Amino acid sequence: MQKTGTPDEPRQRWVELLQSGQSAAAQELYFEAILPGLLPGLRARPEHREIGARKVHTLVSLMGYSPETTVISTAIVQPERLVVITSENVPESYERMLMFLVQHRILPGWRAHFVPVDPVDYEGIYRAVKAELQTGRENLVDITGGKKVMSATAGAVGWRLDVPLCYVENERWDTVLRRPIPGSETLIILRNPADFKLAELRNEALVAYHKGDYGDAERLFGLGRANRTNYVLEELGIALCSCYRALLDLDAKRLSKAVVTLSDLLENRPNIRDLMKGRLDLERHLRALSAVGTAEDVAFIGTCLFLSDLYAQKERHDFGSLLAYRAMEALVRYGLKRGGERAFNPRRPDWSVLAGAGGVDELELKYKRLTKESGLPFQVGLVSGFALLCIADELHRKPPYEMTAAKAVSRVVAVAERRNKSVLAHGTEVLSTRDHQATSEGARDLARAILAPHDFERLIAHKESLEPPDLSALL
Numbered sequence: 001m002q003k004t005g006t007p008d009e010p011r012q013r014w015v016e017l018l019q020s021g022q023s024a025a026a027q028e029l030y031f032e033a034i035l036p037g038l039l040p041g042l043r044a045r046p047e048h049r050e051i052g053a054r055k056v057h058t059l060v061s062l063m064g065y066s067p068e069t070t071v072i073s074t075a076i077v078q079p080e081r082l083v084v085i086t087s088e089n090v091p092e093s094y095e096r097m098l099m100f101l102v103q104h105r106i107l108p109g110w111r112a113h114f115v116p117v118d119p120v121d122y123e124g125i126y127r128a129v130k131a132e133l134q135t136g137r138e139n140l141v142d143i144t145g146g147k148k149v150m151s152a153t154a155g156a157v158g159w160r161l162d163v164p165l166c167y168v169e170n171e172r173w174d175t176v177l178r179r180p181i182p183g184s185e186t187l188i189i190l191r192n193p194a195d196f197k198l199a200e201l202r203n204e205a206l207v208a209y210h211k212g213d214y215g216d217a218e219r220l221f222g223l224g225r226a227n228r229t230n231y232v233l234e235e236l237g238i239a240l241c242s243c244y245r246a247l248l249d250l251d252a253k254r255l256s257k258a259v260v261t262l263s264d265l266l267e268n269r270p271n272i273r274d275l276m277k278g279r280l281d282l283e284r285h286l287r288a289l290s291a292v293g294t295a296e297d298v299a300f301i302g303t304c305l306f307l308s309d310l311y312a313q314k315e316r317h318d319f320g321s322l323l324a325y326r327a328m329e330a331l332v333r334y335g336l337k338r339g340g341e342r343a344f345n346p347r348r349p350d351w352s353v354l355a356g357a358g359g360v361d362e363l364e365l366k367y368k369r370l371t372k373e374s375g376l377p378f379q380v381g382l383v384s385g386f387a388l389l390c391i392a393d394e395l396h397r398k399p400p401y402e403m404t405a406a407k408a409v410s411r412v413v414a415v416a417e418r419r420n421k422s423v424l425a426h427g428t429e430v431l432s433t434r435d436h437q438a439t440s441e442g443a444r445d446l447a448r449a450i451l452a453p454h455d456f457e458r459l460i461a462h463k464e465s466l467e468p469p470d471l472s473a474l475l
Helices: 008-019 023-044 046-052 068-077 091-103 122-132 148-160 193-211 214-227 232-248 252-268 270-276 283-292 297-313 317-337 359-371 382-393 405-420 433-450 453-465
Strands: 058-063 081-087 112-117 139-142 165-170 185-190
Touching: 008 023, 023 046, 023 068, 023 091, 046 068, 046 185, 058 068, 058 091, 058 122, 058 148, 068 081, 068 091, 068 139, 068 165, 068 185, 081 091, 081 122, 091 112, 112 122, 122 148, 139 148, 148 165, 193 214, 193 232, 214 232, 232 252, 232 270, 232 283, 232 297, 252 270, 252 283, 283 297, 283 453, 297 317, 297 433, 297 453, 317 382, 317 405, 317 433, 359 382, 359 405, 382 405, 405 433, 433 453
Parallel strands: 058 081, 058 139, 081 112, 139 165
Antiparallel strands: 165 185
């Protein structure tokens, strides 16, 4: 027989007693001369040190005629309180166990008590186990000892109340004695099978969230919140999904309310702040989301570009292209606003705002030459506005254009033609990835040319800050 670190002489005597059928004497020798030498090594194992660090308040342990598994689990777990659920006719096992724990200073006697039960009365066992679990405390249920009915019932109680179970497993077995080899015991924490389903549900919610399917993600997070006792991540996910669903709809009022809800959650829930600490910072996301509903031009343009990319990722290229085009229109309006001291209204243009020293007549002449149009437009759109900026502000000479005005205008015309062929605009086609890429590149080029460097940096920062935070960092 393989040695396990126990003294050879007591161990050999223990084997002889078992082989001769003197089980009571063998158990007495085991508790006096073998078990004390095993416990330091068992407690020192890394997996057992980790269990001991859980700071369990109440350990509920099932015990039959043999109390050694309860002693081993108590020595490893080091609970504040021990409750032994045992058969009514084995009080001597409890007394042996308690004497050992007290003598070896594992647990004071006043911190332990036993609850006698009928080992086949599953309803009585259920009530007894449930009554001893401390609400709001760290509990653990040891299902190793006792009859099968006791173990099954105690396990059901634990998992029903989301209390973890543990079990003393034996790595080596003596086939002759039909007993585990002393020192081979391992205390295993058994995960609740419901945890696997909840983990899968959380994973499905995170996948939907990161794909941008915020409605589906919010529904899945809601299911998780309804079935978990710790649903901090789910609450945060629901609040973020509410924000991004409103953002996708460009519903500024609903977004504003959702941002307030998210802000309140972060401010008033310490458990959420604790979960995020050192893992996730939502401050810049909140600032960006709060700026969406304002009339601030750079924020609106950045929002359009963000949504353009988001819809394109979802293969909604028509929506993505139209949003990029909308950003270009806003950029032109922004550029025209800088064209004179007074505000310029593209819908009701006052040409004197853009006219230089040559007056409106010279502005119109230059516009007709550049665009081949018959005169100044009734309302200013993307192409006409771009042409006016080339005339009034020499936009075509700025990077990344740096070309003739006619060539720069032709590039914008090509973007407009792509947009106009969409079934969502004036055409009958469904736009492609290539169409979106061309429109998106046109928007970025226009932003670089029109915006001052610090405004362009602000635009990019706002767009990046709107990217949904990575909730997987909180797992």
